[in-house]
Amino acid sequence: MTLPSRMFNGVEYFRRPQIYHTKKDANEAAKWWKDEGYKVRIIRSSHKNGKIIAWYQWLMRIENMRILIACEFSGIVRDAFAKRGHDAWSCDLLDTERPGQHIKGNVLDILDDGWDMMVAHPPCQHLCVSGARWWAEKQADGRQQAAIEFFIALMEADIPKIAAENPPGILTKAYRPPDQYIQPYWFGDEAQKKTGLWLKNLPKLVPTNIVDRGKIWVQKNGRKRGAAWTMCLPPSPDRWKIRSRTFEGIAEAMAEQWGGKIDSE
């Protein structure tokens, strides 16, 4: 049976056929569904002469996964999964910027702690093509190899579903090409930052809201080019943090599209 569906905060819920005549009854029934692992929204939907006569339950099946957001200080991806009911934890060498479940330390030490999914944001400064002029030096002193090995250790972790992101760079040759490249402006943020996603048992992200590419950069010869968002930031001590925070639109898309099955019955 296909149930009527409706979007709440970008997530599709399905309506149960039962009608409740009081909100109390609907709430009572909701308790049972919540214990069964559903997220329940109760919506009043019929009126007669200004009087509410029925309440409906809208259900979303939650798999309630235990999710590790590796190398994240911002809490942005963690919170996108957490608000959909998952047991999501960020991990970084730094403190979390906003309150939430966070493990401060080396992520390699907690990869075997029983996660269902990992979304990883490993450092890119020794890997990305925008720093290619320093590659010879970083290859000579081993920094690039260490960064490659860190990335591969994350991808090869014994976790059923894995996504790791990084900008275009040496990983394509040293490891393998990403499964897809994405852009923030595909997900509602007016900015360009080409980002590769390496995926294990997760589908490619589908654009949710394609908007303007953001700032235009006019070259000396007058030619206009879309400027990468990272180039538009003024120097500041926090510049690397601003540049590396995940865009909210991408975080929402990850949580919506990877955050578990939505059940139609």
Ligand SMILES: C[S@@+](CC[C@H](N)C(=O)[O-])C[C@H]1O[C@@H](n2cnc3c(N)ncnc32)[C@H](O)[C@@H]1O
């Ligand atoms: C490119 S930033 C990613 C930031 C992320 N997108 C966010 O929104 O917070 C890389 C992060 O990896 C962290 N990191 C580096 N090595 C790590 C390790 N071994 N364990 C945990 N975090 C690590 C750094 O502290 C840095 O915050």
